[in-house]
Amino acid sequence: MDHLDEKGLEGLFRTHYTGLCRFAIGFVKDEEAAREIVQEAFVNLWEKRHTIDPARPVRTYLSTSVRNRCLNYLRDTRKFSAGLLEIEDLPAGALVHQPDRVAEKELHQRITSAIGSLPDKCREVFLLSREQNLRYSEIAERLQISVKTVETQMTKALQHLRRHLSDYLPLMLLPAVLSWLPLFSSPCCPANFSSLPQGMIHFMCTITGILS
Amino acid sequence: MKPDDTYYNDLISRYYFGEASPEEIRELELWVKADPSHEELFSGYAKTWKALAGDRIEAHTDLDREWDRLKARISTLPETREARTSVTSLLVFRPVLRVAAAILLLLIPAWFLFRYMSHPADKVLTAGREMVECTLPDGSSVTLDAGSTLTFPTHFTGAFRKVSLRGQAWFEVVHDRSHPFLLSAGNTRIRVVGTTFSVNAIPGKSTQEVVLATGMVSVFYSDDPAHGAYMQPGDRAGISTRNPAIRVTKNDDVNFLAWKTRHILFDATSLEEATSLLTRVYHVPVTLASAELKSYRITATFEGQTLESVLNVLAATLDLRITGTAAGYELSGMAPRP
Numbered sequence: 105m106d107h108l109d110e111k112g113l114e115g116l117f118r119t120h121y122t123g124l125c126r127f128a129i130g131f132v133k134d135e136e137a138a139r140e141i142v143q144e145a146f147v148n149l150w151e152k153r154h155t156i157d158p159a160r161p162v163r164t165y166l167s168t169s170v171r172n173r174c175l176n177y178l179r180d181t182r183k184f185s186a187g188l189l190e191i192e193d194l195p196a197g198a199l200v201h202q203p204d205r206v207a208e209k210e211l212h213q214r215i216t217s218a219i220g221s222l223p224d225k226c227r228e229v230f231l232l233s234r235e236q237n238l239r240y241s242e243i244a245e246r247l248q249i250s251v252k253t254v255e256t257q258m259t260k261a262l263q264h265l266r267r268h269l270s271d272y273l274p275l276m277l278l279p280a281v282l283s284w285l286p287l288f289s290s291p292c293c294p295a296n297f298s299s300l301p302q303g304m305i306h307f308m309c310t311i312t313g314i315l316s
Numbered sequence: 317m318k319p320d321d322t323y324y325n326d327l328i329s330r331y332y333f334g335e336a337s338p339e340e341i342r343e344l345e346l347w348v349k350a351d352p353s354h355e356e357l358f359s360g361y362a363k364t365w366k367a368l369a370g371d372r373i374e375a376h377t378d379l380d381r382e383w384d385r386l387k388a389r390i391s392t393l394p395e396t397r398e399a400r401t402s403v404t405s406l407l408v409f410r411p412v413l414r415v416a417a418a419i420l421l422l423l424i425p426a427w428f429l430f431r432y433m434s435h436p437a438d439k440v441l442t443a444g445r446e447m448v449e450c451t452l453p454d455g456s457s458v459t460l461d462a463g464s465t466l467t468f469p470t471h472f473t474g475a476f477r478k479v480s481l482r483g484q485a486w487f488e489v490v491h492d493r494s495h496p497f498l499l500s501a502g503n504t505r506i507r508v509v510g511t512t513f514s515v516n517a518i519p520g521k522s523t524q525e526v527v528l529a530t531g532m533v534s535v536f537y538s539d540d541p542a543h544g545a546y547m548q549p550g551d552r553a554g555i556s557t558r559n560p561a562i563r564v565t566k567n568d569d570v571n572f573l574a575w576k577t578r579h580i581l582f583d584a585t586s587l588e589e590a591t592s593l594l595t596r597v598y599h600v601p602v603t604l605a606s607a608e609l610k611s612y613r614i615t616a617t618f619e620g621q622t623l624e625s626v627l628n629v630l631a632a633t634l635d636l637r638i639t640g641t642a643a644g645y646e647l648s649g650m651a652p653r654p
Contacts, residue, residue, distance in 0.1 A: 110387075117386060122377050126370045133334040135372065143386055150390045182338035187345045188331070191355055192362040208374065215371050233333060234372060240335050259322075259329040266364040 108153040108162075117146055120163060124170050130194045131174035135237050141177060145169040167197040218268035222261055229254055230261040323532075328358060332365040337475075339496060339507060343534045346546040441466045443483075445599065447576065452479065456497065459486040459576050462599045464518075486514045486576050489531075504555045505536040514573055526553045527567045535562055571597075580618040580626070587612040587634070591647070598623040603641070605648035 108116075121142060128138035145166055149156070156165065178184035222230060232243045240258070244251045327344050330336040336344065348358045441450055443460040451457050453471045460466050464483025472478075472495065481501040489497045489508050497508040501517035504524045511531025517524040526535055528547045535553045537543035543560040547553055552567035574580050574597045582590055588610035591602040600623055604610060612634050618626050627645060631638050639646045 125373045129369045185341050185345045259326045262329045
Protein backbone atom coordinates (compact mmCIF):
# COMPACT_ATOMS: atom_id res chain seq x y z
CA MET A 105 0.00 0.00 0.00
CA ASP A 106 1.22 3.49 -0.77
CA HIS A 107 1.95 5.75 2.13
CA LEU A 108 1.26 9.44 2.14
CA ASP A 109 3.58 11.62 0.02
CA GLU A 110 3.87 15.40 -0.05
CA LYS A 111 1.40 15.74 -2.90
CA GLY A 112 -1.10 13.67 -0.95
CA LEU A 113 -0.51 15.77 2.16
CA GLU A 114 -1.12 18.97 0.23
CA GLY A 115 -4.40 17.59 -1.10
CA LEU A 116 -5.56 16.68 2.39
CA PHE A 117 -4.43 20.00 3.77
CA ARG A 118 -6.27 22.06 1.17
CA THR A 119 -9.44 20.01 1.62
CA HIS A 120 -9.58 19.88 5.40
CA TYR A 121 -7.60 22.79 6.83
CA THR A 122 -10.43 25.34 7.01
CA GLY A 123 -13.00 22.87 8.35
CA LEU A 124 -10.58 21.69 11.01
CA CYS A 125 -9.83 25.28 12.07
CA ARG A 126 -13.55 25.94 12.46
CA PHE A 127 -13.79 22.77 14.49
CA ALA A 128 -10.83 23.75 16.71
CA ILE A 129 -11.86 27.34 17.38
CA GLY A 130 -15.13 26.01 18.79
CA PHE A 131 -13.11 24.52 21.63
CA VAL A 132 -10.24 26.92 22.16
CA LYS A 133 -11.91 30.33 21.46
CA ASP A 134 -8.68 31.70 20.05
CA GLU A 135 -7.97 31.89 16.34
CA GLU A 136 -4.19 31.68 16.58
CA ALA A 137 -4.31 28.71 18.93
CA ALA A 138 -6.81 26.98 16.63
CA ARG A 139 -4.62 27.45 13.53
CA GLU A 140 -1.56 26.29 15.45
CA ILE A 141 -3.33 23.16 16.68
CA VAL A 142 -4.45 22.24 13.15
CA GLN A 143 -0.93 22.82 11.80
CA GLU A 144 0.46 20.56 14.52
CA ALA A 145 -2.06 17.87 13.68
CA PHE A 146 -0.84 17.89 10.05
CA VAL A 147 2.81 17.83 11.17
CA ASN A 148 1.98 14.85 13.36
CA LEU A 149 0.18 13.14 10.46
CA TRP A 150 3.28 13.61 8.32
CA GLU A 151 5.59 12.23 11.02
CA LYS A 152 3.42 9.15 11.39
CA ARG A 153 2.80 8.62 7.66
CA HIS A 154 4.73 5.33 7.65
CA THR A 155 2.83 3.83 10.54
CA ILE A 156 -0.71 4.96 9.80
CA ASP A 157 -2.96 2.41 8.21
CA PRO A 158 -3.72 3.93 4.77
CA ALA A 159 -6.99 2.01 4.63
CA ARG A 160 -8.43 4.05 7.47
CA PRO A 161 -9.99 7.38 6.63
CA VAL A 162 -7.36 10.02 7.31
CA ARG A 163 -9.96 12.67 8.03
CA THR A 164 -11.14 10.67 11.04
CA TYR A 165 -7.57 10.60 12.28
CA LEU A 166 -7.15 14.33 11.74
CA SER A 167 -10.42 15.15 13.40
CA THR A 168 -9.60 13.05 16.48
CA SER A 169 -6.11 14.45 16.64
CA VAL A 170 -7.35 18.06 16.49
CA ARG A 171 -9.99 17.43 19.11
CA ASN A 172 -7.54 15.82 21.52
CA ARG A 173 -5.05 18.63 21.00
CA CYS A 174 -7.79 21.16 21.74
CA LEU A 175 -8.78 19.38 24.95
CA ASN A 176 -5.11 19.17 25.99
CA TYR A 177 -4.71 22.86 25.27
CA LEU A 178 -7.73 23.66 27.46
CA ARG A 179 -6.43 21.39 30.19
CA ASP A 180 -2.94 22.93 30.10
CA THR A 181 -4.29 26.47 30.21
CA ARG A 182 -6.75 25.37 32.95
CA LYS A 183 -9.66 26.44 30.78
CA PHE A 184 -11.31 23.05 30.40
CA SER A 185 -14.96 23.08 31.39
CA ALA A 186 -16.87 19.93 30.47
CA GLY A 187 -20.13 21.54 31.58
CA LEU A 188 -19.85 24.56 29.30
CA LEU A 189 -18.57 22.61 26.27
CA GLU A 190 -21.52 20.27 26.63
CA ILE A 191 -24.02 23.12 26.52
CA GLU A 192 -22.21 24.73 23.59
CA ASP A 193 -23.09 21.56 21.70
CA LEU A 194 -19.95 21.47 19.56
CA PRO A 195 -19.99 19.25 16.47
CA ALA A 196 -18.65 15.76 17.02
CA GLY A 197 -16.24 15.99 14.07
CA ALA A 198 -15.06 18.43 11.41
CA LEU A 199 -17.07 19.00 8.25
CA VAL A 200 -16.73 16.54 5.35
CA HIS A 201 -17.98 18.57 2.48
CA GLN A 202 -17.76 22.24 2.11
CA PRO A 203 -21.10 23.31 3.46
CA ASP A 204 -23.72 24.86 1.24
CA ARG A 205 -21.85 27.71 -0.45
CA VAL A 206 -24.96 29.79 -1.06
CA ALA A 207 -26.10 29.60 2.54
CA GLU A 208 -22.58 30.32 3.67
CA LYS A 209 -22.41 33.42 1.54
CA GLU A 210 -25.77 34.58 2.75
CA LEU A 211 -24.69 34.15 6.39
CA HIS A 212 -21.53 36.08 5.62
CA GLN A 213 -23.62 38.94 4.26
CA ARG A 214 -25.92 38.85 7.27
CA ILE A 215 -22.95 39.02 9.63
CA THR A 216 -21.33 41.84 7.66
CA SER A 217 -24.50 43.90 7.69
CA ALA A 218 -25.12 43.16 11.40
CA ILE A 219 -21.58 44.36 12.17
CA GLY A 220 -22.22 47.39 9.98
CA SER A 221 -25.27 48.29 12.05
CA LEU A 222 -23.29 48.44 15.32
CA PRO A 223 -22.83 51.90 16.87
CA ASP A 224 -19.55 53.46 15.67
CA LYS A 225 -17.52 53.11 18.88
CA CYS A 226 -18.75 49.59 19.43
CA ARG A 227 -17.92 48.57 15.84
CA GLU A 228 -14.44 50.05 16.08
CA VAL A 229 -13.66 47.99 19.18
CA PHE A 230 -15.28 44.83 17.83
CA LEU A 231 -13.45 44.98 14.49
CA LEU A 232 -10.06 45.35 16.19
CA SER A 233 -10.81 42.11 17.97
CA ARG A 234 -12.23 40.36 14.90
CA GLU A 235 -10.01 41.58 12.09
CA GLN A 236 -6.73 41.94 13.94
CA ASN A 237 -7.25 39.35 16.62
CA LEU A 238 -6.29 41.79 19.39
CA ARG A 239 -6.83 41.07 23.10
CA TYR A 240 -8.99 43.39 25.23
CA SER A 241 -5.86 44.94 26.76
CA GLU A 242 -4.30 45.57 23.33
CA ILE A 243 -7.47 47.22 22.05
CA ALA A 244 -7.58 49.40 25.18
CA GLU A 245 -4.00 50.51 24.57
CA ARG A 246 -4.56 51.12 20.88
CA LEU A 247 -7.64 53.28 21.44
CA GLN A 248 -6.48 54.87 24.70
CA ILE A 249 -9.55 53.66 26.59
CA SER A 250 -9.95 51.44 29.66
CA VAL A 251 -10.12 47.65 29.45
CA LYS A 252 -13.50 47.91 31.16
CA THR A 253 -14.80 50.08 28.31
CA VAL A 254 -13.49 47.57 25.76
CA GLU A 255 -15.28 44.81 27.64
CA THR A 256 -18.55 46.75 27.78
CA GLN A 257 -18.38 47.42 24.03
CA MET A 258 -17.55 43.80 23.21
CA THR A 259 -20.48 42.55 25.28
CA LYS A 260 -22.72 45.09 23.60
CA ALA A 261 -21.51 43.94 20.17
CA LEU A 262 -22.15 40.29 20.97
CA GLN A 263 -25.66 41.07 22.27
CA HIS A 264 -26.43 43.15 19.20
CA LEU A 265 -25.18 40.43 16.82
CA ARG A 266 -27.13 37.81 18.70
CA ARG A 267 -30.35 39.76 18.24
CA HIS A 268 -29.66 40.40 14.56
CA LEU A 269 -28.67 36.87 13.68
CA SER A 270 -31.04 34.91 15.89
CA ASP A 271 -33.83 34.18 13.38
CA TYR A 272 -31.30 33.08 10.85
CA LEU A 273 -29.03 30.83 12.85
CA PRO A 274 -31.00 27.62 13.39
CA LEU A 275 -31.00 26.99 9.62
CA MET A 276 -27.28 27.48 9.37
CA LEU A 277 -26.20 25.12 12.04
CA LEU A 278 -27.00 21.76 10.52
CA PRO A 279 -23.54 20.63 9.55
CA ALA A 280 -22.83 17.29 7.93
CA VAL A 281 -20.31 15.63 10.16
CA LEU A 282 -17.56 13.51 8.77
CA SER A 283 -17.45 11.04 11.56
CA TRP A 284 -19.22 10.19 14.70
CA LEU A 285 -16.91 11.02 17.57
CA PRO A 286 -17.98 11.28 21.19
CA LEU A 287 -16.86 14.53 22.67
CA PHE A 288 -15.00 13.59 25.83
CA SER A 289 -13.55 10.18 25.62
CA SER A 290 -9.98 9.40 24.81
CA PRO A 291 -6.95 8.53 26.87
CA CYS A 292 -5.18 11.81 26.21
CA CYS A 293 -7.93 14.22 27.10
CA PRO A 294 -8.64 15.50 30.60
CA ALA A 295 -10.06 13.12 33.14
CA ASN A 296 -13.57 13.04 34.54
CA PHE A 297 -15.74 11.25 31.99
CA SER A 298 -17.46 8.95 34.37
CA SER A 299 -20.87 9.84 33.00
CA LEU A 300 -20.11 8.47 29.53
CA PRO A 301 -21.30 5.06 28.45
CA GLN A 302 -18.42 2.60 28.55
CA GLY A 303 -18.90 1.59 24.93
CA MET A 304 -17.91 5.02 23.67
CA ILE A 305 -14.74 5.09 25.71
CA HIS A 306 -13.68 1.74 24.37
CA PHE A 307 -14.37 2.84 20.86
CA MET A 308 -12.12 5.86 21.20
CA CYS A 309 -9.35 4.02 22.96
CA THR A 310 -9.15 1.65 20.07
CA ILE A 311 -8.69 4.42 17.56
CA THR A 312 -6.06 6.36 19.43
CA GLY A 313 -4.32 3.18 20.53
CA ILE A 314 -3.68 2.17 16.94
CA LEU A 315 -2.50 5.54 15.83
CA SER A 316 -0.20 6.64 18.59
CA MET B 317 -30.80 37.66 38.38
CA LYS B 318 -31.35 41.34 37.60
CA PRO B 319 -28.44 42.97 39.44
CA ASP B 320 -25.96 40.46 38.01
CA ASP B 321 -27.12 40.76 34.41
CA THR B 322 -24.28 42.97 33.21
CA TYR B 323 -21.71 41.04 35.15
CA TYR B 324 -22.66 37.68 33.68
CA ASN B 325 -23.20 39.02 30.16
CA ASP B 326 -19.66 40.38 30.38
CA LEU B 327 -18.42 37.08 31.72
CA ILE B 328 -20.07 35.21 28.83
CA SER B 329 -18.52 37.52 26.25
CA ARG B 330 -15.11 37.25 27.97
CA TYR B 331 -15.47 33.49 27.70
CA TYR B 332 -16.25 33.48 23.99
CA PHE B 333 -13.63 36.07 23.12
CA GLY B 334 -11.01 34.00 24.94
CA GLU B 335 -10.47 36.54 27.75
CA ALA B 336 -11.86 34.58 30.71
CA SER B 337 -9.43 33.31 33.34
CA PRO B 338 -9.61 29.70 34.58
CA GLU B 339 -11.35 30.92 37.75
CA GLU B 340 -13.90 32.92 35.77
CA ILE B 341 -14.64 29.88 33.60
CA ARG B 342 -15.34 27.85 36.74
CA GLU B 343 -17.56 30.61 38.06
CA LEU B 344 -19.43 30.82 34.75
CA GLU B 345 -19.97 27.06 34.71
CA LEU B 346 -21.53 27.19 38.18
CA TRP B 347 -23.73 30.09 37.21
CA VAL B 348 -24.87 28.50 33.95
CA LYS B 349 -25.81 25.31 35.79
CA ALA B 350 -27.58 27.18 38.59
CA ASP B 351 -30.68 27.96 36.54
CA PRO B 352 -32.20 26.81 33.21
CA SER B 353 -32.63 30.45 32.16
CA HIS B 354 -28.87 30.98 32.57
CA GLU B 355 -28.22 27.92 30.41
CA GLU B 356 -30.57 29.19 27.73
CA LEU B 357 -28.83 32.57 27.65
CA PHE B 358 -25.42 30.92 27.44
CA SER B 359 -26.37 28.52 24.65
CA GLY B 360 -28.00 31.36 22.69
CA TYR B 361 -24.65 33.11 22.69
CA ALA B 362 -22.98 29.82 21.71
CA LYS B 363 -24.90 29.78 18.40
CA THR B 364 -24.06 33.40 17.62
CA TRP B 365 -20.43 32.96 18.49
CA LYS B 366 -20.04 29.76 16.46
CA ALA B 367 -21.46 31.52 13.40
CA LEU B 368 -19.14 34.51 13.92
CA ALA B 369 -16.02 32.41 14.50
CA GLY B 370 -16.76 30.09 11.55
CA ASP B 371 -17.38 33.01 9.23
CA ARG B 372 -14.17 34.68 10.39
CA ILE B 373 -12.13 31.50 9.68
CA GLU B 374 -13.73 31.10 6.21
CA ALA B 375 -13.12 34.72 5.29
CA HIS B 376 -9.54 34.98 6.54
CA THR B 377 -7.94 31.71 5.60
CA ASP B 378 -5.18 32.05 3.05
CA LEU B 379 -4.67 28.41 2.07
CA ASP B 380 -1.50 29.06 0.03
CA ARG B 381 0.17 30.83 2.90
CA GLU B 382 -0.92 28.21 5.45
CA TRP B 383 0.33 25.42 3.18
CA ASP B 384 3.72 27.16 2.82
CA ARG B 385 3.89 27.37 6.60
CA LEU B 386 3.22 23.65 6.94
CA LYS B 387 5.73 22.79 4.16
CA ALA B 388 8.41 24.82 5.93
CA ARG B 389 7.69 22.99 9.17
CA ILE B 390 7.84 19.50 7.77
CA SER B 391 11.02 20.25 5.79
CA THR B 392 12.86 20.95 9.05
CA LEU B 393 11.67 17.77 10.77
CA PRO B 394 14.58 15.54 11.76
CA GLU B 395 14.46 11.94 10.59
CA THR B 396 14.48 9.37 13.39
CA ARG B 397 18.15 8.52 12.71
CA GLU B 398 19.17 12.15 13.06
CA ALA B 399 17.42 12.33 16.38
CA ARG B 400 19.64 9.56 17.71
CA THR B 401 22.88 11.29 16.64
CA SER B 402 21.84 14.44 18.43
CA VAL B 403 21.56 12.45 21.66
CA THR B 404 25.13 11.13 21.24
CA SER B 405 26.41 14.60 20.53
CA LEU B 406 25.01 15.68 23.91
CA LEU B 407 27.11 12.97 25.57
CA VAL B 408 30.27 14.57 24.12
CA PHE B 409 29.66 17.49 26.42
CA ARG B 410 29.46 15.32 29.51
CA PRO B 411 32.21 17.04 31.55
CA VAL B 412 30.61 20.39 30.81
CA LEU B 413 27.23 19.00 31.87
CA ARG B 414 28.71 17.78 35.12
CA VAL B 415 30.00 21.23 36.01
CA ALA B 416 26.68 22.76 35.03
CA ALA B 417 24.84 20.28 37.25
CA ALA B 418 27.12 21.10 40.20
CA ILE B 419 26.49 24.83 39.79
CA LEU B 420 22.75 24.21 39.57
CA LEU B 421 22.83 22.15 42.75
CA LEU B 422 24.39 25.09 44.56
CA LEU B 423 22.07 27.65 43.03
CA ILE B 424 18.75 25.93 43.71
CA PRO B 425 18.86 26.06 47.54
CA ALA B 426 20.24 29.60 47.35
CA TRP B 427 17.29 30.62 45.22
CA PHE B 428 14.77 29.07 47.60
CA LEU B 429 16.46 30.79 50.52
CA PHE B 430 16.26 34.08 48.67
CA ARG B 431 12.57 33.48 47.87
CA TYR B 432 11.90 32.63 51.50
CA MET B 433 13.65 35.72 52.81
CA SER B 434 12.05 38.13 50.35
CA HIS B 435 8.51 36.74 50.66
CA PRO B 436 6.21 39.26 52.35
CA ALA B 437 5.54 38.02 55.86
CA ASP B 438 2.05 36.78 56.69
CA LYS B 439 0.22 38.50 59.48
CA VAL B 440 -1.61 36.24 61.92
CA LEU B 441 -4.36 37.90 63.86
CA THR B 442 -6.13 36.07 66.68
CA ALA B 443 -9.05 37.52 68.61
CA GLY B 444 -8.78 36.74 72.33
CA ARG B 445 -11.84 36.99 74.56
CA GLU B 446 -13.38 39.83 72.59
CA MET B 447 -14.16 40.11 68.89
CA VAL B 448 -11.70 42.15 66.81
CA GLU B 449 -12.30 44.35 63.79
CA CYS B 450 -9.48 44.75 61.32
CA THR B 451 -8.79 46.23 57.92
CA LEU B 452 -6.95 44.20 55.28
CA PRO B 453 -4.27 45.74 53.02
CA ASP B 454 -6.86 46.21 50.22
CA GLY B 455 -9.27 48.11 52.49
CA SER B 456 -11.65 45.18 53.06
CA SER B 457 -12.84 44.87 56.62
CA VAL B 458 -13.16 41.77 58.74
CA THR B 459 -14.80 41.23 62.10
CA LEU B 460 -13.17 38.29 63.80
CA ASP B 461 -15.10 36.46 66.50
CA ALA B 462 -13.44 35.75 69.86
CA GLY B 463 -11.03 32.83 69.60
CA SER B 464 -10.83 32.95 65.79
CA THR B 465 -7.68 33.41 63.72
CA LEU B 466 -7.15 35.17 60.39
CA THR B 467 -3.97 34.90 58.32
CA PHE B 468 -3.22 37.41 55.56
CA PRO B 469 -0.17 38.96 53.88
CA THR B 470 1.12 42.43 54.84
CA HIS B 471 0.40 43.40 51.26
CA PHE B 472 -1.42 41.50 48.53
CA THR B 473 0.74 40.43 45.59
CA GLY B 474 -0.22 38.44 42.50
CA ALA B 475 -3.57 37.92 40.85
CA PHE B 476 -5.53 37.04 44.00
CA ARG B 477 -6.12 38.41 47.45
CA LYS B 478 -5.60 35.27 49.52
CA VAL B 479 -6.53 34.99 53.19
CA SER B 480 -7.27 32.07 55.48
CA LEU B 481 -9.52 31.71 58.49
CA ARG B 482 -9.95 29.41 61.50
CA GLY B 483 -13.17 30.09 63.33
CA GLN B 484 -15.89 32.61 62.63
CA ALA B 485 -15.77 35.95 60.87
CA TRP B 486 -17.76 38.54 58.96
CA PHE B 487 -16.22 39.93 55.76
CA GLU B 488 -16.89 43.15 53.89
CA VAL B 489 -14.79 42.75 50.77
CA VAL B 490 -13.78 45.74 48.67
CA HIS B 491 -14.75 45.36 45.01
CA ASP B 492 -11.80 44.66 42.70
CA ARG B 493 -12.61 42.53 39.70
CA SER B 494 -9.05 42.07 38.55
CA HIS B 495 -7.94 40.73 41.94
CA PRO B 496 -10.53 38.26 43.22
CA PHE B 497 -10.60 37.61 46.95
CA LEU B 498 -9.93 33.98 47.86
CA LEU B 499 -10.75 32.79 51.34
CA SER B 500 -9.81 29.38 52.57
CA ALA B 501 -11.35 28.07 55.79
CA GLY B 502 -11.07 24.35 56.53
CA ASN B 503 -12.32 22.58 53.41
CA THR B 504 -14.16 25.65 52.26
CA ARG B 505 -12.86 27.84 49.46
CA ILE B 506 -14.71 31.03 48.69
CA ARG B 507 -14.11 33.17 45.65
CA VAL B 508 -15.39 36.68 45.83
CA VAL B 509 -15.32 39.77 43.69
CA GLY B 510 -16.77 42.23 46.19
CA THR B 511 -19.39 41.35 48.75
CA THR B 512 -20.40 40.88 52.37
CA PHE B 513 -20.67 37.47 53.94
CA SER B 514 -20.07 35.53 57.11
CA VAL B 515 -18.10 32.34 57.50
CA ASN B 516 -18.23 29.85 60.31
CA ALA B 517 -15.38 27.34 60.10
CA ILE B 518 -14.67 26.32 63.65
CA PRO B 519 -12.02 23.57 63.77
CA GLY B 520 -13.46 20.27 64.90
CA LYS B 521 -17.00 20.99 63.75
CA SER B 522 -18.27 18.68 61.00
CA THR B 523 -19.75 21.45 58.87
CA GLN B 524 -18.55 24.85 57.86
CA GLU B 525 -21.08 27.48 57.03
CA VAL B 526 -21.15 30.46 54.70
CA VAL B 527 -23.98 32.99 54.73
CA LEU B 528 -24.04 35.57 51.95
CA ALA B 529 -25.54 38.99 52.67
CA THR B 530 -24.83 40.96 49.47
CA GLY B 531 -23.01 40.49 46.19
CA MET B 532 -22.03 37.11 44.85
CA VAL B 533 -19.60 34.36 45.72
CA SER B 534 -18.62 30.93 44.46
CA VAL B 535 -17.96 28.32 47.12
CA PHE B 536 -15.81 25.25 46.55
CA TYR B 537 -15.05 22.10 48.47
CA SER B 538 -11.27 22.14 48.99
CA ASP B 539 -9.52 22.92 45.73
CA ASP B 540 -11.90 20.73 43.76
CA PRO B 541 -13.41 22.64 40.85
CA ALA B 542 -15.98 19.91 40.29
CA HIS B 543 -17.57 20.54 43.68
CA GLY B 544 -18.62 24.11 43.76
CA ALA B 545 -21.76 26.11 44.27
CA TYR B 546 -22.91 29.54 43.34
CA MET B 547 -24.53 31.59 46.11
CA GLN B 548 -27.05 34.39 45.91
CA PRO B 549 -27.74 36.95 48.62
CA GLY B 550 -29.62 35.36 51.52
CA ASP B 551 -28.23 31.90 50.81
CA ARG B 552 -26.55 29.66 53.31
CA ALA B 553 -24.04 27.05 52.14
CA GLY B 554 -23.11 24.07 54.30
CA ILE B 555 -19.73 22.49 53.56
CA SER B 556 -19.12 19.18 55.23
CA THR B 557 -15.60 18.13 56.17
CA ARG B 558 -16.01 14.76 54.50
CA ASN B 559 -18.68 14.98 51.80
CA PRO B 560 -17.70 17.20 48.86
CA ALA B 561 -21.30 17.97 47.86
CA ILE B 562 -22.18 21.51 48.96
CA ARG B 563 -25.70 22.19 50.17
CA VAL B 564 -27.07 25.63 49.40
CA THR B 565 -30.34 26.62 51.07
CA LYS B 566 -32.07 29.86 52.01
CA ASN B 567 -30.64 31.09 55.27
CA ASP B 568 -33.46 30.94 57.84
CA ASP B 569 -31.34 31.64 60.92
CA VAL B 570 -32.03 35.28 61.82
CA ASN B 571 -29.35 35.12 64.52
CA PHE B 572 -26.52 34.00 62.22
CA LEU B 573 -24.66 37.27 62.81
CA ALA B 574 -25.62 37.73 66.47
CA TRP B 575 -22.03 37.03 67.57
CA LYS B 576 -21.06 40.28 65.84
CA THR B 577 -24.11 42.50 66.20
CA ARG B 578 -25.40 41.26 69.58
CA HIS B 579 -28.87 41.62 68.06
CA ILE B 580 -30.79 38.57 69.17
CA LEU B 581 -34.29 37.59 68.21
CA PHE B 582 -36.13 34.82 70.03
CA ASP B 583 -39.45 33.88 68.50
CA ALA B 584 -41.04 31.08 70.54
CA THR B 585 -37.53 29.68 70.75
CA SER B 586 -36.94 26.76 73.11
CA LEU B 587 -34.82 27.56 76.14
CA GLU B 588 -32.40 24.83 75.02
CA GLU B 589 -31.74 26.61 71.73
CA ALA B 590 -31.67 30.02 73.38
CA THR B 591 -29.01 29.08 75.92
CA SER B 592 -26.89 27.39 73.28
CA LEU B 593 -27.05 30.56 71.14
CA LEU B 594 -26.12 32.73 74.13
CA THR B 595 -23.14 30.47 74.83
CA ARG B 596 -21.95 30.89 71.24
CA VAL B 597 -22.55 34.63 71.11
CA TYR B 598 -21.01 35.59 74.47
CA HIS B 599 -18.47 32.75 74.72
CA VAL B 600 -19.66 32.07 78.28
CA PRO B 601 -21.31 28.71 79.05
CA VAL B 602 -25.00 29.02 79.97
CA THR B 603 -26.44 25.72 81.20
CA LEU B 604 -29.81 24.42 82.39
CA ALA B 605 -30.17 22.73 85.77
CA SER B 606 -32.86 20.26 84.67
CA ALA B 607 -34.06 18.66 81.42
CA GLU B 608 -37.65 19.88 81.81
CA LEU B 609 -36.46 23.48 81.33
CA LYS B 610 -35.29 22.70 77.76
CA SER B 611 -38.77 22.90 76.32
CA TYR B 612 -39.70 26.26 77.87
CA ARG B 613 -40.29 28.81 75.11
CA ILE B 614 -39.24 32.42 74.96
CA THR B 615 -40.10 35.36 72.67
CA ALA B 616 -37.94 38.46 73.06
CA THR B 617 -35.63 40.85 71.23
CA PHE B 618 -32.27 42.06 72.50
CA GLU B 619 -30.17 44.83 71.01
CA GLY B 620 -26.52 44.90 72.00
CA GLN B 621 -27.10 43.99 75.65
CA THR B 622 -24.73 42.27 78.05
CA LEU B 623 -25.20 38.57 78.80
CA GLU B 624 -26.21 39.41 82.37
CA SER B 625 -29.05 41.70 81.29
CA VAL B 626 -30.27 39.11 78.75
CA LEU B 627 -30.29 36.43 81.45
CA ASN B 628 -32.17 38.74 83.82
CA VAL B 629 -34.90 39.17 81.21
CA LEU B 630 -35.11 35.40 80.65
CA ALA B 631 -35.26 34.75 84.40
CA ALA B 632 -37.98 37.33 84.98
CA THR B 633 -40.08 36.14 82.05
CA LEU B 634 -39.87 32.41 82.73
CA ASP B 635 -39.61 32.61 86.49
CA LEU B 636 -36.07 31.19 86.70
CA ARG B 637 -33.17 31.56 89.09
CA ILE B 638 -29.65 32.48 87.89
CA THR B 639 -26.68 30.90 89.64
CA GLY B 640 -23.07 31.75 88.85
CA THR B 641 -20.93 28.66 88.09
CA ALA B 642 -17.13 28.38 87.81
CA ALA B 643 -17.12 29.22 84.10
CA GLY B 644 -20.54 30.80 83.46
CA TYR B 645 -24.16 30.67 84.55
CA GLU B 646 -26.79 28.06 85.31
CA LEU B 647 -30.54 28.58 85.06
CA SER B 648 -32.84 26.63 87.35
CA GLY B 649 -36.57 26.58 88.06
CA MET B 650 -37.80 28.32 91.20
CA ALA B 651 -38.04 25.93 94.13
CA PRO B 652 -41.68 25.01 94.79
CA ARG B 653 -43.05 27.23 97.50
CA PRO B 654 -43.42 25.53 100.84
